[in-house]
Amino acid sequence: MPSALPIADPAPDDGMLPPSAAQGAESRDLGIYLHVPFCRVRCGYCDFNTYTAEEVRGVSRSDFADQAIAELDVAASVLERSGLPARPVRTVFFGGGTPTLLPPDDLVRMLEAVEQRFGLAQGAEITTEANPDSIDAAGLEHLAAAGFTRLSLGMQSAVPHVLSVLERTHDPANVPLRVAEARAAGLAVSLDLIYGTPGESMADWSRSLDAALAEHPDHLSAYALIVEPGTKLARQIARGEVPGVDDDLHASFYELLDSRMAEAGYGWYEVSNFALSPEQRSWHNRSYWTGQDWWGIGPGAHSHVGGTRFWNVKHPAAYAQRLAAALSPAAGRETLDEETRRVERVMLETRLVEGLATDALSPAGRTAIAGLIADELVEAASAFRGRVVLTRRGRLLADAVVRRLLPDD
Template sequence: MPSALPDGDPVPTDGSLPATALDGISERQVGIYLHVPFCSVRCGYCDFNTYTISELGGHGASVATYADAAVAELGLARRVLGDDAPAVSTVFVGGGTPTMLRADDLVRMLGEVREVFGLQPGAEVTTEANPDTVDGRVADALAAGGFGRVSLGMQSAVPHVLATLERTHDPDNVGSALRAVREVGMQVSLDLIYGTPGESLDDWRRSLEAAVELAPDHISAYALVVEDGTKLAAQVRRGVVQMPEDDDEAAKYEIAESILSAAGFEWYEISNWARRPDARCRHNESYWRGDDWWGIGPGAHSHVGGVRWWNVKHPSPYADRVLAGTSPGAGRELLTAEQSYDEQVLLGIRLTEGLPLDVLRGPGRAAVAGLIADGLLDGAAAVRRDRPAARLTLRGRLLADTVVRGLLAY
């Protein structure tokens, strides 16, 4: 089952936010995340808030009616954020498998964002997709409806690795889906996972080379994390599968950097590479910068003006609440200055631009010299005139947790 929600303070029935959270919102960037909780099967490693069709039923909890619930929460978001809220800068549809919904429903949800908030000129609009669910008809409908970017869940090009992950898509369909998306003028991102039990270094190279050969605009590569409560965690605990050695993750990350940089991709966040600056995922960048976003859907998290909240997890009570005009929020917290600072350091250091030194408090700034001496931070970035920053080296990316502890003086 998906992981439990955090504890928090109650969310008002109408979803209202403290006045301080809305102060200056017209001058800030606001994104919308739309969570689609459906999958055809539940992969053994997945800890996301997703459900198979056989687990669900009834109003608001089916693929046929889900868009109604999402549209209802968008109306709530508009009421809560008020007339000063700016037009939306990014929209990201994730899951789950968003393309288990009809393309018309995805376009309808995007249309509601456009109707109630408006979209900034050049707004980034992305949906995730399983390669098996995207063909020319779907791609054409998405592009015509305003989507500009599709993120395909490739994960691996190696059949036995996909089998361990319980990914059911046909590897050959990654290429056909990518071509369908490209033909209608949308950008394409490929998502990869490394560190699966049984995946060799050669397997990982094969996946990277296959991804590069398809010439996407963007590639994400994430290390597999075995989360408590998942089927994979139980298999590891019973000894059914063996996790890789400790140095496997570092070796595979170095291989990714080598192959992707040689192919013309540049890292802009520890796990993300883009061919061009305009191919970066601006929606995810907004998370790392601490911008505002409203998460639509069961279990979705939101952040506005230092207030963070999360929705009830199951699609049925979620739908019941939003269709009744009440907030689906399960809990929330007002971030303290200390929490906000810690998150700014934790997330900002992940970016290729680095963390401006003037953001760091005294102990963190004093730690920079030692981290440079250890080869974890780029010395040239720390002394440049225009924007001195703590910027990770390749070794620093491998040991980012160590860098964060140093900058936070833990």
């Protein structure tokens, strides 16, 4: 089952935000994330807040769009009553779960509701995730005609035995079909890959990269598999049914990824994300990494507004019940102090190609830069210009770099 919600302060039933959330809001982007929590099958590695049909008996998928629209009403009201200025939405991201298990009409209705309540910024990025088997050409055309601009396709691997360990059920042959259909509809295409699956060889990973790059996606995300406690995959590894994760092999996978992406003309802009041009970067994900505002719609969805983080009740039934009672679906929240926000900035911005301004570091953190340069983890030239930018070796050891930049003062 999905992991537990964080432990923090209870959120007020009316959803009102503290006065600090409005400070400086006019300089921050606003994004909307819509979490559609439904999947056909629960993948063994997945720790997301998702549910199969058997796990949500008594909850109808056909009601979800109306519930999400009801929360958009809550969001618009809370932001206005909390003193935040009206801002058009810069990015909209439908994630999950598998958003495209819902009819395209439902996704379009939710997007229209965002536009009606907030407005969309000119050139707004509007993305939906999909599995290769969860949408067709007609659905993609419908979404594109309604204003969607981008498809994020869950390819994960091109190798059947790797997909089997991950319990991904799609046919790899459908990836190029969906990419072609998305392009014909006028959508930009991002492919998602996972590397380091137990039993995956370097040859397997190379084959997946070959298949992904053959589609010339605009954007590619590649994440090392993390075995989350409590997942089916974690239990299989503990019982010895599948091999464990090899960190050294992970590093070799990343080195091959980075080389192949560069050779194909892609630039990294975050440790795990690559794009053909700055315009093709995921601006929604950048809002998370750079501390912008976003409101997460749906069961278990997380939000961040002006240093206040809050999250919804997890189960779709509880989510529906709170909205039906005209209550905010938020379950808990925390307001970050300045030091916590600084630490999070260091953790996130260090992973970006622009790097982190050294003025975000404490004196002890700035002192650590010389050692990081000597260890070839940070670019010397960038550091002399006042920014911490990771080398390839630094990207492999990004968490260790952050620990050295955040010593106990």
